[in-house]
Amino acid sequence: MAITENPKLEYESGQSFNDWEHMSDTGDAMVFEATFAPWSARAGFDASVRPWGLATGGQIRAGSGNDNVTVSALSAYMPTAVAAEADGVVNVASGDVSVSRAATATHMITSITVDASGALEAISGTEGSAFTEQRGEAGGPPFIPVESIEIGQVRVNGADAAPVSDTQIMQVVGLHQERYDSPVFEADPATGEVHFAAELPRIHTGSVTKKVSVRGYTPIFAEIPRASDWVPAETSHSTTSTEIYNGTLGSVSRSLGQASFTYYGEGNANDPLVRLKNQRLWFRWYQDRNRSPFSLTQGILGIGRTYPAGDHVNIACTVSAEQETADFE
Secondary structure, X not given: OOOOOOOEEEEEEEEEEEEEEEOXXXXXXXXXXXOOOOOOOOOOOOOEEEEOEEEEEOOEEEOOOOOEEEEOXXXXXXXXXXXXXXXXXXXXXOEXXXXXXXXXXXXXEEEEEEOOOOOEEEEEOEOEOXXXXXXXXXXXXXXXXXXXXXXXXXXXXXXXXXXXXXXHEEOOEOOOEOEOOOOOEEEEOOOOEEEEOOOOOOXXXXXXXXXXXXXXXXXXXXXXXXXXXXXXXXXXXXXXXXXXXXXXXXXXXXXXXXXXXXXXXXXXXXXXXXXXXXXXXXXXXXXXXXXXXXXXXXXXXXXXXXXXXXXXXXXXXXXXXXXXXXXXX
């Protein structure tokens, strides 16, 4: 039987900055992880996850003259790229790009990309006798350099120079174009992971996905002195039933409860925990401060102060979480 002996409850008293880094693919092209966790969500210190890709603009249209297209001004998320601003955005002016044609075969795909310097660049595929969607194959689109993003493709057949038509320009998101907001994802701030709804296409050199970058803050924990009665945020289940002719029909619903604890503090504006009320914070709980198992709970701190006559000020604290408490070994 477990006994709560020598416990410790900590709160997010500060934040430590982690600059842009590229998250690692865990192997399925859907789950990517950062080197730092958990991620703070306190106002002004929340994490920014930026999959590389087009953000605004970048429409490709037939250009003037032969084998030429015009690309409108665009912005893209490419954190750490040479041309990227502090927020990871690369701004690219409109420009013309020349496309290639087959020399000995008939079909050729040219990918229109933005490179790390913020320049528009054409990457030629391998010529073939028919078009294919397979990267690197004859008649298929090329693999894209890992420091670049693809914004569209131009598909021409015939070796003779000729104007490009709009029907030869492809910009379907996920097939011919990389956007920063596709596919959608969910972040797990406790583990420092993002989970995409679908696999990221492996269209970059080496059959790898586009980059997924993150920057943010990790919490600096401090012990809460004179705390008691920690209750984690956990899911409870309830049932309801409907009476039918030959019995009952039941259904189950779930609800996430608040975490809570009692704190005996100053209870005034000088109290470090009172100053953080209504902020979204991390709380770390050790059942035994000398052992490794712990749990993490992130939520909005609420307080209810009681000032009894001749006794200690006690503060009933709640943590309104969006996810249940996560346990770690």
